[in-house]
Amino acid sequence: MKCGEDDEFEAGQLSRFGNIELSPSAGVLNYGQGIFEGTKAYRSENGGLFLFRPQENAIRMQIGAERMCMQSPSVHQFIHAVKQTALANRRWIPPPGIGSLYIRPLLIGSGPVLGLAPAAEYTFLVYASPVGNYFKEGTAPINLYVEDVFHRAGRGGAGGVKSITNYAPVLKAMRRAKDKGFSDVLYLDANNKKDIEEVSSSNVFMLKDNVISTPPTNGTILEGITRKSIMDIAQDLGYQVQERAIPIQELLGADEVFCTGTAVGVAPVGSITYKGNRVEYKMSTELGCLKLHSTLVGIQRGEIEDSRGWLVQIE
Numbered sequence: 001m002k003c004g005e006d007d008e009f010e011a012g013q014l015s016r017f018g019n020i021e022l023s024p025s026a027g028v029l030n031y032g033q034g035i036f037e038g039t040k041a042y043r044s045e046n047g048g049l050f051l052f053r054p055q056e057n058a059i060r061m062q063i064g065a066e067r068m069c070m071q072s073p074s075v076h077q078f079i080h081a082v083k084q085t086a087l088a089n090r091r092w093i094p095p096p097g098i099g100s101l102y103i104r105p106l107l108i109g110s111g112p113v114l115g116l117a118p119a120a121e122y123t124f125l126v127y128a129s130p131v132g133n134y135f136k137e138g139t140a141p142i143n144l145y146v147e148d149v150f151h152r153a154g155r156g157g158a159g160g161v162k163s164i165t166n167y168a169p170v171l172k173a174m175r176r177a178k179d180k181g182f183s184d185v186l187y188l189d190a191n192n193k194k195d196i197e198e199v200s201s202s203n204v205f206m207l208k209d210n211v212i213s214t215p216p217t218n219g220t221i222l223e224g225i226t227r228k229s230i231m232d233i234a235q236d237l238g239y240q241v242q243e244r245a246i247p248i249q250e251l252l253g254a255d256e257v258f259c260t261g262t263a264v265g266v267a268p269v270g271s272i273t274y275k276g277n278r279v280e281y282k283m284s285t286e287l288g289c290l291k292l293h294s295t296l297v298g299i300q301r302g303e304i305e306d307s308r309g310w311l312v313q314i315e
């Protein structure tokens with residue numbers, strides 16, 4: 001669906017996945033006016049189809065659009081488009097435990113613009129793909145490399161929103177780490193180069209002595225929907241939960257470290273390599289993060305009561 005600079009989005013329509021036409025001077029191609037979301041559709045044990053907290057994605061897109069000077073679809077339009085896309089692709093939503101349908105809402109400045117300015121027209125589209133595990137390790141622990149040359153985001157930048165401009169700068173760091181056998185990169189605060197921020201496409205947590213901590217979302221890291229959900233679940237399970245600055249040295253001494261994200265799920269971290277030193281974390285079937293993961297997945301599959309109303313049934 002499309003909209004002009006000061007209009008509301010017109011109603012959209014379903015179409016087959018295929019190329020879209022854009023002006024070479026579209027705002028997204030020249031000035032990076034693009035933001036996206038990532039959500040999943042799940043099939044429950046009794047066959048129902050569900051979205052997980054889609055209004056959170058809709059609101060995050062609105063906040064991102066405001067930051068990037070873009071028009072945004074309403075919450076209702078966003079959820080309706082995601083629902084329609086999920087239903088049109090329902091045959092790709094696997095039974096529970098096998099995978100899920102990843103849904104990618106994308107908002108771009110599609111109008112032409114030559115001098116630096118916001119585009120005069122915006123396009124909102126949603127596509128989907130079936131997915132399995134995000135990391136090649138599957139559900140096994142991942143190995144993180146702490147990046148101390150490249151940073152993901154600076155204060156006042158766009159790190160706190162899901163802008164396409166945040167992702168190209170991490171590709172080089174990710175490629176270098178993957179070439180050395182690591183699963184992903186952990187970024188540090190660009191100012192003090194000491195506090196942890198997040199991983200390329202997930203948030204990071206540590207557990208020490210029954211306290212679960214994660215860095216605050218101060219505009220440089222993305223406020224993950226999985227992050228928020230895990231903080232609530234952790235409290236329900238009796239953990240103390242803190243949002244606070246975490247120096248890398250403290251993380252290295254944690255009992256457990258784990259990453260959270262829609263695509264990533266809850267991924268236990270097996271090792272972290274910082275300045276050439278590798279720290280390994282003890283693994284067991286009793287890990288706190290595995291309990292958090294099984295509770296989240298249990299809610300998403302309809303096996304555990306959804307007491308907060310996170311699931312939206314679409315069929």
Ligand code: PMP
Binds near residue numbers: 221262263
């Ligand atoms: N940080 C970044 C940079 C991400 O791209 C993502 C994935 N959206 C996350 C964190 C996790 O966010 P969520 O739990 O909403 O998927």
